[in-house]
Amino acid sequence: MSNIVWELDFYSRPVLDENGKKQWEVLICESPNDIERSPDTLFKYAEYCSSTSVNSLWLREAIERAIAEAGTSPKKIRFFRRQMNNMIVKACEDIGITPLPSRRTYALNQWIETRIDDVYPHEEGYDLKTAQTPSVQYPPLNPIALPDAVKGDRGDKWTLVSLPASAFDEMKEWDIAFEDSFSLSLVNTTPDTIIPGLIVYSPRATPLAAWMSGLEMGYLQLEKSARSQLRLETGLSDSWTLVNLTNKEMVKEAESFETAKEKANGVHFVAVQTEPDSESFAGFWLLKE
Incomplete structure (x- = not known):
């Protein structure tokens, strides 16, 4: 079965047709789910659509044209635009592709x-009047506690660490059971950029x-409140309490993590191990806010 994942956007653009109506456009590109994958090699497909033709049938046929052009079909299609959820989900499901609401549409x-x-x-x-950089806002949600079935009986331990971007050149050689990554060449990093995690x-x-591998991983974010925590944002609207910050020292450490994340253009990682001396990872996810 294909492990290829695509990213899709279907929305109006700042381009008017001969009747002065905004044209719509479908953009489809391959997700770079590989630390070594060059963005220049990713499949891309773009097609304009009249505003009078916007529906799930047109979108399904556009996806089918993209599949024909690519010569292969994706297993999943990620999308970030919540207001287009119903149309995208129907178009994907009608041709047997899993739609995936996601904040992980980095290439798109x-x-x-x-x-x-x-x-x-x-x-x-x-x-020009309607041209603007799309800003997708995700309203803050109340985080959910991790399921009891995946938590240690005596509580899990954690540590905040950092690696130079160059260290990820060897990620393919790491022993990882569950993982997801992307090419750092998608973002403005150098080999010396410090990636926090x-x-x-x-x-x-x-x-x-x-x-965690069953979630559509988004990013890790500090929430400062009466009960400060590091939240794991997943899908388009889910939020989980991954770490409770129970004292000022922990909060300060998390603030340093946020500063490092900002300097790394939002790039960071989350990893899971049995113990600090372990040479393998049960899970490792490269993320970007």
Whole structure:
């Protein structure tokens, strides 16, 4: 079965047709689920759509045209635009592809920004008034506690660490049971860029990592409140309490993590191990906020 994952956006663009109506566009690109995969080699497909033709049938047929052009079909299609959920889900399911609401559309987000700067302004009918960089906001949600079945009986331990970006060149050689990554060349990093991360040590490392692998991992974020914590954001709207920060020292350490994450253009990682001396990972996910 194909392990290929695509990313999709279907929305109006700042380009008007001959009737002065906004044109819509489907953008489809391959997810770079490999630390070594060059973004330049990713499959991409773009097609404009009249505003009067916007429906799940047109979108399904566009996906089928992309499949024909690629010569292969994806197993899943990620999408970030919540307001298009019903149409995208129906189009995907009608052709047997799993739709995946996700904050992990890194290649697609970068491509959209590039088209806003370099493509749409040169199109006939470009409308400067409606041209803007898409800003997708995710409202804060109340985090959910991790399921008891994946937590250690005596509680899990954790540590915040960091690695230079160059260390990920050897990620293919690491012993990892469950993982997901992307090419760091997608983001503005150098070999010396410091990538911060969280390692969770748990006697139930494998069940925890297996459970996390079933989530569409988004990013890790500090929440400062009366009960400060590090939240794991997944899918488009789920939030989990991964680490409770029970004293000022922990909060300060988490603040340093957030600062390092910002300097790394949002790139960070979450890992799961049985113990600090372990040479293998039950799970490892490279993430970007």
